[in-house]
Amino acid sequence: FTAFRVKTTNLPAIRQPVHCYRPEMKYDTSYLTAYFSENHDNPYALWNVLLSMMNGRIADHLTQFPPMFYPKDADAQKEGIERMSEMSHPADAFFTYDRTSMASRLIRKWDRGMWSHVGMVGYEGTLHEVLTSGPLSSDWSHLQVPSLDVGLYRLRQPLSEDQQATMVEGMEGVLSRMKGYGWYKVIRIGLEKKFHIPYRRGTNDATPADLMYGNQFQLVCYA
Known part of the structure; x- marks a missing residue:
């Protein structure tokens, strides 16, 4: 279960089927940009956004997630x-x-x-x-x-x-x-x-x- 950022111009290099979807409702993209920045591209943060979009209830209070991997001792x-x-x-x-x-x-x-x-x-x-x-x-x-x-x-x-x-x-x-x-x-x-x-x-x-x-x-x- 992973997520990553990619420029649209680089999509042809992906050797897997690529599907693009657009939600029916309009959302505040500035908030989503800040949310992903704060959540370190955590794949579960992405999943949270997608679930919220599918349920039609996305708002400006999505749960935050820490980094997936970081060094520890x-x-x-x-x-x-x-x-x-x-x-x-x-x-x-x-x-x-x-x-x-x-x-x-x-x-x-x-x-x-x-x-x-x-x-x-x-x-x-x-x-x-x-x-x-x-x-x-x-x-x-x-x-x-x-x-x-x-x-x-x-x-x-x-x-x-x-x-x-x-x-x-x-x-x-x-x-x-x-x-x-x-x-x-x-x-x-x-x-x-x-x-x-x-x-x-x-x-x-x-x-x-x-x-x-x-x-x-x-x-x-x-x-």
Whole structure:
């Protein structure tokens, strides 16, 4: 899943069929130019724009994506996560992708999204998430792994302190009732996304890509 820029005069050199489409609606091309510049030609940013065009709901608040590839080491990751911890607010969402994980690669491919996992920021530096092994509450230090790409996102609509508390308490309530995000559910959702095999998902079964392409989040920082 890649994207790249090419001048129209160089299209004949591409040895694959080239199809050109024009959306029915007119869009602010200056905004799209700025969006692609800010998103480092990230292919998932391109996919987000195309999905929005197809749904006829593109606006000036598309979700931003960090670079797909950038050099990392243990010191840089530790520094980046510490900065992320300082910038975080309760009820923020953190998205991750493990460069060394086959499961992460499969989820990225089937979900057509940059991230393979999502959790919520709680109070006093606590992170809440649900794994296949069960619910987990931890701190920021467990994200200080160089193989992890991490993005901190915040809802575009500002939350009051009461709303933040409600969201965090709701997440904690879900965690207290769940035994884990079983592989059966992961596979069924993957089959639905990849091959359109029907599966009735629950209210808590949104995938990372569903959340990204809903364009309700803004990128705060990444590591």
